[in-house]
Amino acid sequence: MLGTILMTEAALLLLPVAVAIYYGELNVILPFAVTIGLLTGTAMLMKIKKPSSMSIFARDGYMLVALSWLFLSAFGALPFVISKSIPNFIDAFFETVSGFTTTGSTILAEVAHLPKSILFWRSFTHFIGGMGILVFVIAILPKTDGTAMHIMRAEVPGPTVGKLVSKLRASARILYGIYTGMTLLLTVLLIIGGMPKFDSLLNAFATAGTGGFSILNDGIGGYHSPYAEVVISIFMMLFGLNFNLYYLILIRQGKSALKDEELHWYTGIIAGATLIITIYLTVLHHPFGESLRLSFFQVCSIISTTGFTTADFNVWPVATRIILLILMFVGGCVGSTGGGLKVSRIAVLVKNSVRLVRRAINPRRCDTIKINGRPVDDHTVHGITGYFATYMLVLVVSVFIVSIDGHELTATITSVVTCLANVGPGLGEIGPTGNFSGFSILSKVILSFDMLAGRLELIPIFMLFTKYAIPRKYA
């Protein structure tokens, strides 16, 4: 399986090669070719060694996903290193992990001068990572069995995985179909708005995966196009939604899609946050229209964990920055390409707190948590509270390790928050205008780990540190 995944990455790397040829960047072809060669070689080696046992259990699904992502990022970093775009391997690894996990945190201060094919690969990793490469492999595999479900569960964000149709492969294809369709639509809309074609495609990749790598030094704001900003805001919001809803619309059950409770929470949070920030900005003597646009863009960007910026929110009032920080924790919906804790988890956590208080008032009271009118069993609730606790634990430990670098408090804390939630920019020196190049190697490794942990929802990454982590079995 791991071999197949590496082969898939090699095949995907042909796209930037095509870009390099198209733009005549002949000197960049070599790094890609070397990477493709290495990937194919490793994959072949893995294929030769037949795994001893073919059965994949839940544990193996997690392991496979974690190992795949690690390998993918390590190999994906090679073009940056060999082409000397990012000479340091750790830096390149950080950048690639940031790409695949759709974080969008960068260590590059200057991106505009990079070769177009390298930029393409950088943004394309967002697109691959958004829906998940293993889901992609499942979609193209000729035959899947039940065991693929374990893989899907480990890679798709969210506490539960629902299938759209009975066959997993068909489900994966539908998901990728919707995903690619929406990305193309966005690209076309951006081109209509006058953005260069290349930029439109790359920004669409970054939006679709809710990544946030920008190809201009000053982000989306650099295009000075309110049209582009509004279009991207809307699409960031859309990509943060559960893709099952789009499927419901496709099969003409749009009404039941509108009744989805998570959708209500999500839109509610966006509306509330936008409103408060708009009021703040208007008070600060921005025109109302501009305030609304800026705040809507920033709220969508952060809650969907994209991390695009149009304004330097470091200079905004503290309360608005805190709102953005809270949104980083919330994240997108289950089954979206976004990161964070996920809206439905937040909903369950809030309802659980309410239940806790009710129980304290009347200990004999029986109460079930319901989402979409259906009871959530206690097993799931415990899972969610446990997940939240683990999330916070990882956060605290990582913050401590990063703090050894001696950066100021805001940057130290938000760097971990933003990486764990796969957002991108933080506050302070890693805000919209800054980047992560000032961090030490240790911090970069820890932050890369956080990004992977956040994207794969913690468990798979922790499995790497157990005795089951033998890559041989998963070749």
Added chain:
Amino acid sequence: MYIIIVGLGKLGINLTAQLSKEGHDIVVVDEKSSVVTSVVDTYDVMGICGNGATVNILTEAGAKKAKLLIACTGSDEFNILCCMFAKNIGTENTISRVRNPDYVDQHLFLKEKIGINMIVNPEYETANEISRIIRFPSVSKLDAFAGGKVEIAMITIRENNPLCGMAVNEIKKKFKANVIVCAVQRENSVYIPSGDFLFRQDDSINITGTRSELSTFLKQIGVYKQRLKDIMIIGGGKIGLYLSELLSQTGRNIKLIDSNERKCRELTGMLDEVTVICGDGTDQDVLDEQNLENHDALVALTDIDEENIIVSMYAMSKNVKKVITKVDRHSYSILNDVGLETLVSPQIIAGNLVTRYVRALQNSAGNSQINTLYKLVGGKVEAVEFSVPMDAGYENIPFKDLSFLPNLLIVCIIRHGRIIFPSGDDVMKGGDNVIVITSDRILEDLHDIFI
């Protein structure tokens, strides 16, 4: 094909496993969320948690566009209700598990008036299979084709068997018996043997032939067993009841043992000429007291696999000629190693029936009808009986000029009631029935056997 399976008991899970392996779109429905989760985890199917006999849940499961619904919960009434609802919502075909003996006589009514396309009674089918084995005790498994004209029998080659070390093509010369060896199980692999395949001790072989040819052959290799007269059945459940009825009709002496007194009284009311004993049939003292060693056969049919296995092993040690064991958890591969020769599992038998029905539905667009389908050697090998259609394009061509897929054997041709064991010069003709054996693939149409 879009299939809904309601009820995830042993049968439901077995059907899910078999049908999802064949690549169908399956939705499973059960009320217990834990069962649904574990099935969805193991097989590539969609799960819905809820009461399958409500219009809401059936609609959610897609009963409107489903080609087939299989209701196999533990309750007959629930199953029938579920099928009626589904049929009205728009499901094309429905299969219901109905096993209460009281309802057995109503099959025709259920089919014609209620519109249930197929009634499956795993217990009855199991009893039927056991009775066939008892009537031909030399083999450990027996499946019939073409209305019983041709049979596939499984035997295991023990020590001192003249077949040890013999090649497949020597059989015809040495024994002058018209039988064909169609599949050999050796340890965990299955072979469809060619002429130079050598038999070894402990191979389980499947041989095809008519009853009389098989008998001659088995006599010659010394595994023929005399007619079994005195049968002891442990467990008076539904299978025990059906089996006693079937066997007592053939004039055999049946002793049926069950520990439940009320049940025993009910059984005596329903069965004549059967000795019903009230006692714990898994107790060694009771077995000895009831003269186990003087019986020709023991059939262990209690609800608990472990008890069946232990009773069977005890019977083997007492040199009972034929021991038949019912096991529900047939997935344990060591069962054959402990020396139990004849295992029956209601789930597998019912699974075969349903699979055949599904295959035939799938094939209704094609033209070669599937008449019979058996899964042999733990489902690894399939034996399928097809009718050859008129003007199919491959009839009247000698076999040596056709190219067949590897691991495939045309075992015999049945033409106007005559059995032909084909050689290279034989041909298929329209209206013939052919039996095809194959491993590791799924045959839906006779077209599929060619490269």
